[in-house]
Structures are given as structure tokens and as C-alpha cells.
Amino acid sequence: MGNYARCNVLFDMGIAYGEVVIACCPKLHWDVDPISAVFPRRARLLKSESGMGFQRPTLTGFADPGSAWDALDAVYSFARQMNAMAITFGGLQQLWECHSEERQHILEELLNDFTSVLERYPVRTDPNDPLNQMSWDEYVKLVESEIEDEDIEDD
Structure with a gap:
């Protein structure tokens, strides 16, 4: 209602955009909190920060x-x-005054995001990839230790 009415439209657009990505990448799926079970320290860090990153689809x-x-x-x-x-008209003029590459990047932002998801989607198959040489527990410890280091640096 009121000023927030546009949020419903943006939410619907975001869900539709995500469904297009899922249609192209069938192993992807929606989750409200995909990292808490795997990386509890990272989840606590996200929860303690202001913003929209915690428990969003x-x-x-x-x-x-x-x-x-x-x-x-x-x-x-x-x-x-x-x-x-x-x-x-002022904003439109500002857009057209941007350098052509910057303007193109702005206009193609959603397409660029979509392309980056498609590039990240394939399963890791490189045997030399360090993540493929780690056990699951080693990987979780590595990520959690990085979060712990960030907590220490912030204090």
C-alpha cells in the first residue's frame, strides 16, 4: 500500500526472473536460508548485519x-x-551522458547478472580445482575460518 505498492511488482519481477534462471539451470532451486545449516558462522554474521541478505528467497x-x-x-x-x-527528463539526460560502455552496462544489468549465473552454474569438474581436492568437512572449516577472521577484523 502507499509508497510500498511498487515492492509487490518488484517482488513478482524478481520471482519471474529467478524462474527463468531455474528453467535454464534445472539444478538450481529456491531456498530461504541456504547457508545456515552449512555455514552457521556466516549465517550469524549476515543476521547481525543490517540489510536484506538474511533469510530472503x-x-x-x-x-x-x-x-x-x-x-x-x-x-x-x-x-x-x-x-x-x-x-x-533530467535522469534520462544523465543516462545518455554516461560513457557508452557505462550506459550499455546499466541498460544490460539484468542480462549481465543472468550471464554470470549461467557461468557459475556448471558443476566443478576440474580435478586441479582446490575445492575438488578437499573433503566436505575441510571445505566447511575453510569457509567458517574466513568468517571468523572477518569477525576479528571488524572488532
């Missing part, structure tokens, strides 16, 4: 179990830029 199922993609955030970011740059 994200796509998961990548080869890297700690990897997820937020379709809702991608759509929101694109809509925010379009609102700032294309909703008024």
Missing part, C-alpha cells in the same frame, strides 16, 4: 554449496537505477 544449488544468487536484489538494483536515470 535466493537461488541455490550451485557446485559451491556456499554460493547463492539473489534474483530479487538483482531486479531491485536494476529498477533503482532505472528509476534514478530514466523516470525524469
Whole structure:
């Protein structure tokens, strides 16, 4: 209602965008909190920070179990830029005054996000990839230790 009415549209666009990605990458699926069970320290860190990163619908199922993609955030970011740059004549003029590469990047932001998800999607098959040489427990300890190091640096 009111100023938040547009959020319903953005949410629906984000869900539709995510469903398109799932159609192209069938191993991906929606999950509200894909990392808490695997990386509890990382989840606590996300929960303690302000923002929208904790317990939001994200796509998961990548080869890297700690990897997820937020379709809702991608759509929101694109809509925010379009609102700032294309909703008024001044904003539109600002968009067209951008360098052509920057303007193209802005206009193709959703396509670029989609392409990056497709590039991350394949299963890790490189035998020399360090993650393929680790056991699951070693991998979880590595990620959790990185989060612990970030907590120490922030204090």
C-alpha cells in the first residue's frame, strides 16, 4: 500500500526472473536460508548485519554449496537505477551522458547478472580445482575460518 505498492511488482519481477534462471539451470532451486545449516558462522554474521541478505528467497544449488544468487536484489538494483536515470527528463539526460560502455552496462544489468549465473552454474569438474581436492568437512572449516577472521577484523 502507499509508497510500498511498487515492492509487490518488484517482488513478482524478481520471482519471474529467478524462474527463468531455474528453467535454464534445472539444478538450481529456491531456498530461504541456504547457508545456515552449512555455514552457521556466516549465517550469524549476515543476521547481525543490517540489510536484506538474511533469510530472503535466493537461488541455490550451485557446485559451491556456499554460493547463492539473489534474483530479487538483482531486479531491485536494476529498477533503482532505472528509476534514478530514466523516470525524469533530467535522469534520462544523465543516462545518455554516461560513457557508452557505462550506459550499455546499466541498460544490460539484468542480462549481465543472468550471464554470470549461467557461468557459475556448471558443476566443478576440474580435478586441479582446490575445492575438488578437499573433503566436505575441510571445505566447511575453510569457509567458517574466513568468517571468523572477518569477525576479528571488524572488532
